[in-house]
Amino acid sequence: MLYRKPLNKLQRFLRRQGFLRVGVFSAFFLGIVLYSWIALSQQPVTLNLLMTAPDAQPWQQGIVRDFEAKNPDIRINIIEGPNATNLLEDLYTSAFILGDSPYDLINMDVIWTPKFAAAGWLMDLTDRISAEELKAFSDADVEGSRYEGRLYRIPMRSDVGMLYYRTDLLEQAGLQPPETFTDLIQASQTLQQKDLINWGYVWQGRQYEGLVAMFIEVLEGFGGFWVNPENLEVGLDRPETLQAIAFLKDTIQQGISPPGVTTYQEEETRRFFQSGQAAFLRNWPYVWPLAQEEGSPIEGRIAIKPMVATPGRTGGACLGGWGLGISTSTRHPEEAWRAIQYFTSEEAQKNFILNAGFVPSRRSLFTDPEIVAKYPHYPQLLEVVQQAVLRPPIAQYAQTSDILQRYLSAALTNRMTPEQAMQAAANETRRLLNRG
Amino acid sequence: MFNTKTIRGREQRTAWILIVPALLMLLFVFGYPILRAFWLSLFTQNLGTRLQPVFSGFDNYSRMAGDGRFWQSFWVTIIFTVSSVVLELILGLAIALILNQKFFGRGLVRTSAIIPWALPTALIGLAWAWIFNDQFGIVNDILLRLGIINTGINWLGDPTLAMFAVIFADVWKTTPFISILLLAGLQSISPDLYEAHSIDGATPWQNFRQITLPLLLPQILIAMLFRFAQAFGVFDLIQVMTGGGPGGATEVVSLYIYSTVMRYLDFGYGAALVVVTFLLLILAVAIASLLLNKLRARTSGTT
Numbered sequence: 001m002l003y004r005k006p007l008n009k010l011q012r013f014l015r016r017q018g019f020l021r022v023g024v025f026s027a028f029f030l031g032i033v034l035y036s037w038i039a040l041s042q043q044p045v046t047l048n049l050l051m052t053a054p055d056a057q058p059w060q061q062g063i064v065r066d067f068e069a070k071n072p073d074i075r076i077n078i079i080e081g082p083n084a085t086n087l088l089e090d091l092y093t094s095a096f097i098l099g100d101s102p103y104d105l106i107n108m109d110v111i112w113t114p115k116f117a118a119a120g121w122l123m124d125l126t127d128r129i130s131a132e133e134l135k136a137f138s139d140a141d142v143e144g145s146r147y148e149g150r151l152y153r154i155p156m157r158s159d160v161g162m163l164y165y166r167t168d169l170l171e172q173a174g175l176q177p178p179e180t181f182t183d184l185i186q187a188s189q190t191l192q193q194k195d196l197i198n199w200g201y202v203w204q205g206r207q208y209e210g211l212v213a214m215f216i217e218v219l220e221g222f223g224g225f226w227v228n229p230e231n232l233e234v235g236l237d238r239p240e241t242l243q244a245i246a247f248l249k250d251t252i253q254q255g256i257s258p259p260g261v262t263t264y265q266e267e268e269t270r271r272f273f274q275s276g277q278a279a280f281l282r283n284w285p286y287v288w289p290l291a292q293e294e295g296s297p298i299e300g301r302i303a304i305k306p307m308v309a310t311p312g313r314t315g316g317a318c319l320g321g322w323g324l325g326i327s328t329s330t331r332h333p334e335e336a337w338r339a340i341q342y343f344t345s346e347e348a349q350k351n352f353i354l355n356a357g358f359v360p361s362r363r364s365l366f367t368d369p370e371i372v373a374k375y376p377h378y379p380q381l382l383e384v385v386q387q388a389v390l391r392p393p394i395a396q397y398a399q400t401s402d403i404l405q406r407y408l409s410a411a412l413t414n415r416m417t418p419e420q421a422m423q424a425a426a427n428e429t430r431r432l433l434n435r436g
Numbered sequence: 437m438f439n440t441k442t443i444r445g446r447e448q449r450t451a452w453i454l455i456v457p458a459l460l461m462l463l464f465v466f467g468y469p470i471l472r473a474f475w476l477s478l479f480t481q482n483l484g485t486r487l488q489p490v491f492s493g494f495d496n497y498s499r500m501a502g503d504g505r506f507w508q509s510f511w512v513t514i515i516f517t518v519s520s521v522v523l524e525l526i527l528g529l530a531i532a533l534i535l536n537q538k539f540f541g542r543g544l545v546r547t548s549a550i551i552p553w554a555l556p557t558a559l560i561g562l563a564w565a566w567i568f569n570d571q572f573g574i575v576n577d578i579l580l581r582l583g584i585i586n587t588g589i590n591w592l593g594d595p596t597l598a599m600f601a602v603i604f605a606d607v608w609k610t611t612p613f614i615s616i617l618l619l620a621g622l623q624s625i626s627p628d629l630y631e632a633h634s635i636d637g638a639t640p641w642q643n644f645r646q647i648t649l650p651l652l653l654p655q656i657l658i659a660m661l662f663r664f665a666q667a668f669g670v671f672d673l674i675q676v677m678t679g680g681g682p683g684g685a686t687e688v689v690s691l692y693i694y695s696t697v698m699r700y701l702d703f704g705y706g707a708a709l710v711v712v713t714f715l716l717l718i719l720a721v722a723i724a725s726l727l728l729n730k731l732r733a734r735t736s737g738t739t
Contacts, residue, residue, distance in 0.1 A: 093698060118483045119701060207683035263593070263682075395483035399700045406505060409683055424504060431499050433484065 044075045045335045047104040053080040058356035063348045074335050096121045104330040110144040110321050111397050117147035118395035123326040126151045140319045140388035141361045152325050154344045155361035159320030161217050162384045164281040168301040169196050181247050184308050188256040191279050200256035201280040202269040207409035212401050213318040218244040220316025220389045221309035227392040232433045236426040245418040262413050285359050304380050306387045316389035403428045477708035483701050496708035509692040517667040520606045528614030536622045553612040561676030564605035568592055595685030598678050602686050614659045621655030657728040689713050
């Protein structure tokens with residue numbers, strides 16, 4: 001047993017070594033865990049935000065950069081989606097139906113809000129913002145962000161339909177800007193008779209969402225309604241609706257609007273108006289900068305006003321526009337709320353408008369001196385925004401709208417009489433809404 | 437249950453035991469989804485009910501009766517199916533007859549003839565949407581150069597022309613499928629028959645009418661059945677080319693069901709639409725297979 005002793009020694013040495021190694025290793029391991037835990041908590045949180053590709057550019061260069069500079073703990077990851085907004089809606093829908101949506105902040109069109117809220121995909125924001133703070137936003141924008149009395153979205157940009165008219169032509173003919181439907185038709189006829197212009201009034205008549213956006217403005221002017229969101233009453237077969245359709249059909253029959261108007265979308269009407277072919281145009285705010293561009297045939301010869309109405313009534317302006325909500329599946333609701341607060345703040349909106357030029361959701365910005373200096377028509381735009389009307393804020397809006405689009409288009413293109421078409425539309429809408 | 441005393445009874449029992457796994461599989465894969473869809477169609481489950489199912493009996497079905505859009509999409513589907521299947525059949529038969537002849541490079545031509553069918557439909561749809569584009573499309577370019585038209589035609593923007601365009605694209609894509617199927621049928625016809633017939637003094641047309649067509653009928657019917665079921669459920673091609681537009685002119689039933697479920701989140705009504713379409717399709721296929729069996733029996737001379 002001569003070798004016993006050194007062996008024991010060796011064993012002891014190894015055991016000591018082992019303890020040492022274990023000790024060093026576990027200390028090292030714990031250190032890594034601790035370090036990464038600290039490091040991770042310092043890592044910025046990433047918020048995903050989906051938007052159309054053309055929108056993403058100004059966001060990334062403008063407010064996202066400013067926000068990240070001020071909040072180093074939050075990163076905004078903008079995902080560029082398809083250009084068509086209905087495809088964007090489909091992307092959101094399929095992501096949410098599958099359960100865990102990858103989007104934290106939801107950039108929403110006004111007409112999606114009730115659907116997303118009813119499906120339970122949006123966080124209730126009612127208690128996060130005071131009534132005082134909400135008052136700074138235009139009323140219709142806020143109204144369009146609610147569903148069944150709760151707030152689900154903070155408006156960020158507005159969009160309203162309005163009447164564009166040619167100031168030079170009206171002056172030459174000694175006419176005032178039209179106030180009523182009759183004025184509009186008469187002014188157009190006068191201008192056409194004096195050979196000042198080929199066509200009077202162009203509007204969007206194709207079967208698509210833009211058709212109902214245009215139609216609710218006329219409907220509002222006649223005092224009618226589409227669907228009452230309170231009690232889901234349907235007003236499509238009432239006489240006001242038929243009067244509104246009669247007015248639109250008149251514009252075609254009396255040669256004020258080109259017959260092709262029933263196939264036009266926004267861009268076709270904008271090009272028509274901008275090339276100097278028509279005296280009046282119903283369209284959205286994006287037309288203004290394009291029509292006033294250098295080299296445009298109507299540069300400096302246009303003005304805007306709210307849509308005309310029957311005497312004694314004010315015309316409606318269909319409200320579009322975007323706002324931000326928080327998805328229920330997000331893991332960072334607090335950070336998302338901070339981002340919303342910044343993006344909808346006065347400062348951020350002002351910078352964004354001065355750089356990218358869209359219509360604000362905050363009323364004070366319409367008359368802000370810096371903004372007015374750059375966009376002199378904004379005070380007039382405020383007038384339009386204040387007459388904004390909502391498309392019915394109901395959960396089943398998309399379906400309701402598709403029904404009206406089909407039958408309205410059928411009535412305007414003489415495939416059905418207006419009475420038949422609206423009776424059928426009203427019945428289908430009632431059947432849809434009364435269920436559930 | 438079975439009379440195990442006789443050989444026949446025992447065989448029957450074995451047969452059933454062997455068949456049960458396959459039956460269970462079929463029940464699980466086909467039976468369950470169909471019954472589930474039918475069950476769901478008895479409920480209202482949409483945004484109005486906050487996506488909660490509420491039992492509503494046959495309400496969804498009565499709503500369908502007054503749904504103009506469903507009937508319109510149904511007619512669009514019928515028009516699309518009938519015109520594309522008929523055109524494909526005529527063209528497919530012509531191509532099959534040509535490919536059945538002996539000529540130089542036949543193998544190469546036969547292989548390349550299936551290419552359209554082998555390509556992914558969504559890509560084909562995208563390609564055809566560009567071909568029919570009103571500004572940059574090659575169809576307008578050719579017509580303009582030939583001096584047939586003066587300004588570009590908006591193919592996909594006009595209801596009738598859009599329908600024509602999607603049918604054209606579908607015919608282009610699936611004719612090869614029919615021609616390959618019919619070619620196989622043609623090759624199984626014995627040349628002796630033609631020889632004998634020719635000796636009797638028959639013209640080529642008589643050959644075709646009296647030999648080719650009757651003997652090819654089973655293949656023609658099978659091809660029709662396949663294509664009918666496929667064309668009736670067409671989705672990808674139209675979704676990519678027109679999205680159902682303009683104004684619902686090319687909206688087939690499958691596109692409407694897709695909108696109802698995916699856009700409107702109207703699950704109950706969507707299920708009712710699926711059930712009705714499914715029953716109508718079953719009816720059509722049943723009639724077709726009845727005809728098929730009758731014809732088969734006649735051509736094989738057993739009746």
